[in-house]
Amino acid sequence: MKTFxxxxxxxxxxxxxxxxxxxxxxxxxxxGTGANGVNGAxxxxxxxxxxxxxxxxxxxxxxxNTVLFAVDQSTLSPEARSVxxxxxxxxxxxxxxxxxxxxxxxxxxxxxxxxxxxxxRAAAVRDFLVSQGVSDARLQIVTYGxxxxxxxxxxxxxxxxxxxxxxxxxxxxxx
Numbered sequence: 132m133k134t135f136x137x138x139x140x141x142x143x144x145x146x147x148x149x150x151x152x153x154x155x156x157x158x159x160x161x162x163g164t165g166a167n168g169v170n171g172a173x174x175x176x177x178x179x180x181x182x183x184x185x186x187x188x189x190x191x192x193x194x195x196n197t198v199l200f201a202v203d204q205s206t207l208s209p210e211a212r213s214v215x216x217x218x219x220x221x222x223x224x225x226x227x228x229x230x231x232x233x234x235x236x237x238x239x240x241x242x243x244x245x246x247x248x249x250x251x252r253a254a255a256v257r258d259f260l261v262s263q264g265v266s267d268a269r270l271q272i273v274t275y276g277x278x279x280x281x282x283x284x285x286x287x288x289x290x291x292x293x294x295x296x297x298x299x300x301x302x303x304x305x306x
Contacts, residue, residue, distance in 0.1 A: 185225050187300045194221055198256065200294040202237075205251035207259060215256060218298055219263030226269075232256045233297040234274040235281070237290035245276035256296045 182189040190196065196218075198211035207215065222230065234253030236245035253272035261267050282289035 187228070190218070190221050190298075190300050194218055196298045196300070197295050199291065200252055200296070202290075202294065203240075203248065205248065205255045207255055211256075212259065215259045216263060219260045219265050222260065222265045222269070223263070227302060229269045229271070229301050229303060230260075230265075231299045231301060232260075232270060232272045233279075233299060234272065234276075235279060235293055235295045235297070236277050237293040238277045238280065238285065239290065240277070242276060242278075246274050247276075249274035249276045252294075252296045256298065260298075 182192065194217045195214045198207070198214050200206070200211070201208070222228065232253040234249030234251065234256075236248045236252075238245075240248070250272065253274055257267070257270045257272050260270060277293070280289070280293045281295070282292040
C-alpha cells in the first residue's frame, strides 16, 4: 500500500508540473510578446537588451516570430510585412540558421479547409522572405490548420490569435 501511495503522489506531481507550461510545454516559446506586439519566445522576464542579436531568443522576442492574418485570408498585412522584413534581415545576417514556417488557422471551417489555409499562410510568409533575399533552401513550410490553437475559446478574440504564421528558427540544413 505504501508503494501505491508513493506512485500516486509522484504521478500527481508530474501531472501538475506538465500543466504548468514549463520546460516541455510545446507552446512555451509563444508566451512572450515581441517589440511588434506579436508572440515571441519564452516569457517576458528576459529583457531584449540582454540578448545577443544573433540568438534565436533575440529573433523571437525582439523581432517577433509570429504574424497574424485576417479571416479566411493569406494576404500579408502591412504590419506582417514589417515584421517579416525584420525576420528576413535577421535570416540574411545569420546564414547558419534555417526556419520552419508554421501556418495556422482558427477553429472555424473544416479540417481540410483550415489545413489548406494554413499552408497558404505559411507559403505567403516563405515567398515574402525569399523576395527579401532569404534562400528558399533554408525555409520549409508546415501547416497545422486548426490543430494547434494558441487560444482556446469560441469568440473573435481567440480566433484572431489563432490566424497566424510562426517562423521557428533552427540550425543546420532543412531535411
